[in-house]
Amino acid sequence: MMGRSGEDERLFGLEPDADQMRAFAERAVDHVVRHLASLDGQRAVDLDGAVERAAHAREPLPWRPSDYEELFRHLFDEVIPKSINTASPGMLSYVQGGGLFHAAVADFVSLAVNRFVGYAAAAPVLAELEANVVRWFCEILGFPAGAGGVLTSGGSVGHLIAVVAARTKHLGDDLRGARVYASDQLHHSIEKAALVAGLPRDAVRPIATDARYRIELSALDRAISEDRATGRRPFLLVGTGGTTNTGAVDDLTALRGLADREGLWLHVDGAYGGFFRLTERGRAALQGIETADSVVVDPHKSLFLPYGTGAVLTRHVEALRHAHELHSDYVHAVRSEGASVDFASISPELSRDCRGLRVWLPMKMVGAQAFRDALDEKLDLASYAADQLRGIPYLELADEPQLSTVAFHLRDKGDAANQATERILERINDRGRVHLSGTVLRGRAAIRICVLSFRVHRRAIDASLEDLKDALAEEKLDVSQRTV
Numbered sequence: 481m482m483g484r485s486g487e488d489e490r491l492f493g494l495e496p497d498a499d500q501m502r503a504f505a506e507r508a509v510d511h512v513v514r515h516l517a518s519l520d521g522q523r524a525v526d527l528d529g530a531v532e533r534a535a536h537a538r539e540p541l542p543w544r545p546s547d548y549e550e551l552f553r554h555l556f557d558e559v560i561p562k563s564i565n566t567a568s569p570g571m572l573s574y575v576q577g578g579g580l581f582h583a584a585v586a587d588f589v590s591l592a593v594n595r596f597v598g599y600a601a602a603a604p605v606l607a608e609l610e611a612n613v614v615r616w617f618c619e620i621l622g623f624p625a626g627a628g629g630v631l632t633s634g635g636s637v638g639h640l641i642a643v644v645a646a647r648t649k650h651l652g653d654d655l656r657g658a659r660v661y662a663s664d665q666l667h668h669s670i671e672k673a674a675l676v677a678g679l680p681r682d683a684v685r686p687i688a689t690d691a692r693y694r695i696e697l698s699a700l701d702r703a704i705s706e707d708r709a710t711g712r713r714p715f716l717l718v719g720t721g722g723t724t725n726t727g728a729v730d731d732l733t734a735l736r737g738l739a740d741r742e743g744l745w746l747h748v749d750g751a752y753g754g755f756f757r758l759t760e761r762g763r764a765a766l767q768g769i770e771t772a773d774s775v776v777v778d779p780h781k782s783l784f785l786p787y788g789t790g791a792v793l794t795r796h797v798e799a800l801r802h803a804h805e806l807h808s809d810y811v812h813a814v815r816s817e818g819a820s821v822d823f824a825s826i827s828p829e830l831s832r833d834c835r836g837l838r839v840w841l842p843m844k845m846v847g848a849q850a851f852r853d854a855l856d857e858k859l860d861l862a863s864y865a866a867d868q869l870r871g872i873p874y875l876e877l878a879d880e881p882q883l884s885t886v887a888f889h890l891r892d893k894g895d896a897a898n899q900a901t902e903r904i905l906e907r908i909n910d911r912g913r914v915h916l917s918g919t920v921l922r923g924r925a926a927i928r929i930c931v932l933s934f935r936v937h938r939r940a941i942d943a944s945l946e947d948l949k950d951a952l953a954e955e956k957l958d959v960s961q962r963t964v
């Protein structure tokens with residue numbers, strides 16, 4: 481390592497030597513740690529000028545090497561800050577888990593060693609670590625021994641795998657008249673999964689929900705009878721274990737009974753709520769999830785992982801295999817007899833990252849109890865937020881929190897109230913201390929507080945309530961003047 485210094489040292493080709501790798505990775509760690517350690521002082525959202533900056537970010541194919549320090553500086557100073565800061569301790573919008581640092585380090589390890597886990601024979605022990613993760617998830621859900629599944633890139637792909645498995649089992653190759661039921665609060669990834677699975681465009685029939693946004697069982701019953709009478713072919717019932725809008729949980733035990741009577745596959749969308757089963761209260765709320773034929777959970781939501789990790793779990797691993805397995809001469813050699821699972825045989829992907837490590841490392845390092853405690857804290861914070869919101873004149877809750885989401889409306893109804901709600905949301909987010917998101921519930925604009933990230937604590941809730949009160953006052957809705 482004689483004679484190289486400064487920029488020269490930071491310009492290298494495809495095979496950096498040991499010193500270069502170390503220096504490069506250390507700089508990356510420095511930047512990341514500086515970024516994460518300063519999250520408290522960063523805005524929860526900063527999109528000012530972001531679109532203009534994005535237009536300038538288009539660039540030609542670079543043929544020559546660049547100094548990585550300069551690239552890091554560009555990334556951390558100019559690119560990353562212009563965003564909704566999904567890692568922020570003020571992140572209360574959408575369904576955001578925060579992104580555990582431990583998982584990022586696990587990804588670094590797994591991508592650096594670059595092993596293939598699609599067929600267990602290629603890395604039997606590493607594949608078994610990922611199989612452990614799948615088994616842990618099955619245990620958390622209360623699935624029986626022998627249940628299994630696969631880690632996916634997210635909930636959407638998990639739904640796709642489940643829909644394809646149910647479709648193959650119940651409909652074979654004839655998809656005409658196929659019918660899927662889910663509540664009118666379903667996440668659109670279910671509809672997308674049905675579409676991509678080749679079902680007719682009108683296959684998903686949304687079913688009305690009750691006052692607490694849970695699927696109405698009588699409406700579901702009627703819809704199935706009507707459909708059968710007109711020659712449709714019901715095959716799949718999707719229950720939701722935590723809707724995106726309000727965190728509503730369908731009566732999953734009743735859905736199991738109905739699915740059994742009607743001969744349907746019961747799939748549960750637990751992308752948001754599934755991991756709350758780690759807690760006592762979540763277990764009570766999600767009662768019946770353990771009886772589902774398949775469940776999607778999203779570790780990148782309620783297990784706090786960075787984006788890119790979902791999972792589909794099922795008591796019918798054979799149905800996943802039947803729907804996905806193909807053979808070819810060139811991979812035959814590495815097919816694994818007797819191995820616990822070949823992920824490539826039960827999912828659409830062949831080559832992919834070894835995503836199991838991303839869950840395995842944090843779970844082993846901090847233990848499941850830490851996740852349980854954090855999720856319990858989120859449930860506490862959601863009820864605290866609901867209590868506080870109940871005391872604010874001009875507002876009403878859309879529902880009591882069933883998990884860790886609280887949605888609320890202005891008491892007034894109609895277009896003017898909807899527009900005022902949007903302005904209030906904008907005012908809160910413009911302050912940048914917290915980030916909330918909105919939705920529409922039965923024609924009424926609502927604001928949601930979804931407490932999920934491991935970095936969100938009481939002070940974020942207090943900040944959002946303060947900013948909300950100020951925004952109401954700025955809208956000339958003086959919160960101190962009117963009592964409820």
Ligand SMILES: Cc1ncc(COP(=O)(O)O)c(C=O)c1O
Pocket residue numbers: 575633634635636637667669722723724749750751752778790
């Ligand atoms: C209830 C629910 N289901 C499914 C999804 C889709 O999951 P993903 O974004 O991981 O594909 C989401 C995402 O927010 C969700 O909230």
